[in-house]
Amino acid sequence: SLGTEQRPQEFWDVVEKWNERYQKEGKHLAFQQQEINILGGIGSILEFDALKQAMNALAGGKYPGLSTKTWIESPEEYQIILSHLRDNNIIGPEDAASLNGAFEFLDFVSNLYLRNQLTGALRRENMETFLSILASERGEALPSRENIEQAMANFYKEFYGHAETTFEIVTRAIPALYQRRYAAGPEQVETLDDSLVINKRQGL
16 A cells, blocks of 8 residues: 555645545546536546646645646646656657647636636536537637537537546546656555546446
8 A cells, every 4th residue: 555655645635636526527427428517527627737736746735837726827837737747758749739639628618618607517508508609719600500409519529529538648647647756666556546546437
């Protein structure tokens, strides 16, 4: 098991909070639900915030260049996180490109949701309004009654594609951050993997 001398409480608080959200949002079934938790679901922008929190915790409270806020405050902070993951061989070029696309999309959608004072989950009954806002922001044609179903299907595919990619990469990256920090052996990392329910398709 992981020794207490290698278990900074702040880091394990991040893991515990992550697990609570994972359980609350329905585990991997979250990727199949018609209701989308834009701001706090599995694979949402909060996955990137968890990376920042883990890096700060493993650095003793504050990683150089990152603020002590629990959320990513700027694109510059995101780039610091991405560089750390790349420089420590935690992610490769393909994962980095996937994360870039996912962060850009999830950050954009989350900010759009907040700017328009939308609250709660995105459901079918308010999806048309949101997709009209999204299309207008992107400079695209507004969805019509004839193609709204296709527009909804396209958004589900786009959102959940980025969300699942983000989830898979982040849940591999957090144990790797721990391993790099403490040179943890395979048994220790396996224990952490169990704590983070890494890549387990529970509930399917």
